[in-house]
Amino acid sequence: MNSSGRLAEIKASEYLQKKHYRLIDANYSSRFGEIDLIMQKGKYLCFIEVKMRNNNSIATPAEFVDEIKQQKIIKTAELYLQQNPTKLQPRFDVTEVFTENNKIKSIKHLENAFQLY
Numbered sequence: 001m002n003s004s005g006r007l008a009e010i011k012a013s014e015y016l017q018k019k020h021y022r023l024i025d026a027n028y029s030s031r032f033g034e035i036d037l038i039m040q041k042g043k044y045l046c047f048i049e050v051k052m053r054n055n056n057s058i059a060t061p062a063e064f065v066d067e068i069k070q071q072k073i074i075k076t077a078e079l080y081l082q083q084n085p086t087k088l089q090p091r092f093d094v095t096e097v098f099t100e101n102n103k104i105k106s107i108k109h110l111e112n113a114f115q116l117y
Contacts, residue, residue: 008052008097009036015107030079033072038080045088047077052097055105061096062110070114
Protein backbone atom coordinates (compact mmCIF):
# COMPACT_ATOMS: atom_id res chain seq x y z
CA MET A 1 0.00 0.00 0.00
CA ASN A 2 1.21 3.48 -0.73
CA SER A 3 1.89 6.03 2.00
CA SER A 4 -1.20 8.10 1.19
CA GLY A 5 -3.38 5.01 1.61
CA ARG A 6 -1.77 4.27 4.97
CA LEU A 7 -2.27 7.90 6.02
CA ALA A 8 -5.96 7.66 5.08
CA GLU A 9 -6.31 4.58 7.32
CA ILE A 10 -4.59 6.34 10.23
CA LYS A 11 -6.78 9.44 9.84
CA ALA A 12 -9.92 7.28 9.54
CA SER A 13 -8.96 5.43 12.71
CA GLU A 14 -8.37 8.71 14.59
CA TYR A 15 -11.68 10.09 13.29
CA LEU A 16 -13.59 7.01 14.49
CA GLN A 17 -11.84 6.92 17.85
CA LYS A 18 -13.08 10.48 18.45
CA LYS A 19 -16.57 9.02 17.83
CA HIS A 20 -15.98 6.43 20.57
CA TYR A 21 -14.91 3.52 18.40
CA ARG A 22 -12.19 1.35 19.94
CA LEU A 23 -9.46 0.04 17.66
CA ILE A 24 -9.14 -3.75 17.87
CA ASP A 25 -6.91 -4.47 14.87
CA ALA A 26 -5.60 -2.84 11.70
CA ASN A 27 -4.59 -4.34 8.37
CA TYR A 28 -5.78 -7.82 9.28
CA SER A 29 -4.83 -10.12 6.40
CA SER A 30 -5.89 -13.56 5.32
CA ARG A 31 -5.56 -15.57 2.14
CA PHE A 32 -8.87 -13.98 1.05
CA GLY A 33 -7.91 -10.34 1.48
CA GLU A 34 -7.37 -7.59 4.02
CA ILE A 35 -9.54 -5.61 6.41
CA ASP A 36 -8.26 -2.10 6.97
CA LEU A 37 -9.71 -1.52 10.44
CA ILE A 38 -11.49 -3.70 12.97
CA MET A 39 -13.13 -1.56 15.63
CA GLN A 40 -15.71 -1.95 18.36
CA LYS A 41 -18.55 0.42 19.09
CA GLY A 42 -21.12 -0.68 21.61
CA LYS A 43 -22.43 -4.12 20.71
CA TYR A 44 -20.85 -4.05 17.22
CA LEU A 45 -17.57 -5.39 15.91
CA CYS A 46 -17.05 -3.25 12.83
CA PHE A 47 -15.05 -4.45 9.85
CA ILE A 48 -14.14 -1.21 8.12
CA GLU A 49 -12.91 -0.64 4.59
CA VAL A 50 -11.17 2.73 4.18
CA LYS A 51 -11.39 4.24 0.70
CA MET A 52 -9.72 7.45 -0.35
CA ARG A 53 -10.59 9.44 -3.46
CA ASN A 54 -10.05 12.93 -4.78
CA ASN A 55 -13.01 15.29 -4.52
CA ASN A 56 -13.11 15.28 -8.36
CA SER A 57 -13.47 11.48 -8.58
CA ILE A 58 -16.13 10.10 -10.90
CA ALA A 59 -17.70 8.16 -8.01
CA THR A 60 -17.78 8.22 -4.22
CA PRO A 61 -15.14 6.18 -2.43
CA ALA A 62 -17.81 3.72 -1.22
CA GLU A 63 -18.82 3.00 -4.81
CA PHE A 64 -15.35 1.51 -5.33
CA VAL A 65 -16.15 -1.17 -2.74
CA ASP A 66 -17.78 -3.43 -5.31
CA GLU A 67 -19.35 -6.84 -4.75
CA ILE A 68 -16.06 -8.68 -5.33
CA LYS A 69 -14.30 -6.52 -2.72
CA GLN A 70 -17.24 -6.98 -0.33
CA GLN A 71 -17.00 -10.77 -0.67
CA LYS A 72 -13.27 -10.67 0.11
CA ILE A 73 -13.92 -8.58 3.20
CA ILE A 74 -16.74 -10.88 4.33
CA LYS A 75 -14.60 -14.03 3.90
CA THR A 76 -11.73 -12.40 5.77
CA ALA A 77 -14.11 -11.30 8.55
CA GLU A 78 -15.49 -14.84 8.84
CA LEU A 79 -11.96 -16.16 9.27
CA TYR A 80 -11.22 -13.46 11.86
CA LEU A 81 -14.35 -14.41 13.81
CA GLN A 82 -13.38 -18.10 13.75
CA GLN A 83 -10.00 -17.18 15.24
CA ASN A 84 -11.41 -14.53 17.62
CA PRO A 85 -14.85 -15.62 18.90
CA THR A 86 -16.98 -12.77 20.22
CA LYS A 87 -20.53 -12.05 21.32
CA LEU A 88 -20.40 -8.74 19.43
CA GLN A 89 -22.57 -8.30 16.35
CA PRO A 90 -20.46 -8.06 13.17
CA ARG A 91 -21.05 -5.07 10.92
CA PHE A 92 -19.47 -3.94 7.65
CA ASP A 93 -18.71 -0.24 7.33
CA VAL A 94 -16.94 1.97 4.82
CA THR A 95 -15.04 5.10 5.76
CA GLU A 96 -14.65 7.54 2.89
CA VAL A 97 -11.65 9.85 2.90
CA PHE A 98 -11.90 12.77 0.48
CA THR A 99 -8.79 14.59 -0.69
CA GLU A 100 -8.05 17.76 -2.61
CA ASN A 101 -4.54 18.68 -3.82
CA ASN A 102 -3.18 15.62 -1.98
CA LYS A 103 -4.58 16.84 1.36
CA ILE A 104 -7.37 15.20 3.34
CA LYS A 105 -10.41 17.48 3.18
CA SER A 106 -13.12 15.41 4.85
CA ILE A 107 -14.02 12.00 6.21
CA LYS A 108 -17.43 10.33 6.08
CA HIS A 109 -18.27 7.10 7.87
CA LEU A 110 -20.99 4.83 6.46
CA GLU A 111 -22.32 2.35 9.00
CA ASN A 112 -23.67 -0.97 7.73
CA ALA A 113 -22.50 -0.14 4.21
CA PHE A 114 -23.03 -3.72 3.05
CA GLN A 115 -24.23 -6.99 4.52
CA LEU A 116 -23.71 -10.71 4.40
CA TYR A 117 -25.55 -12.21 1.46
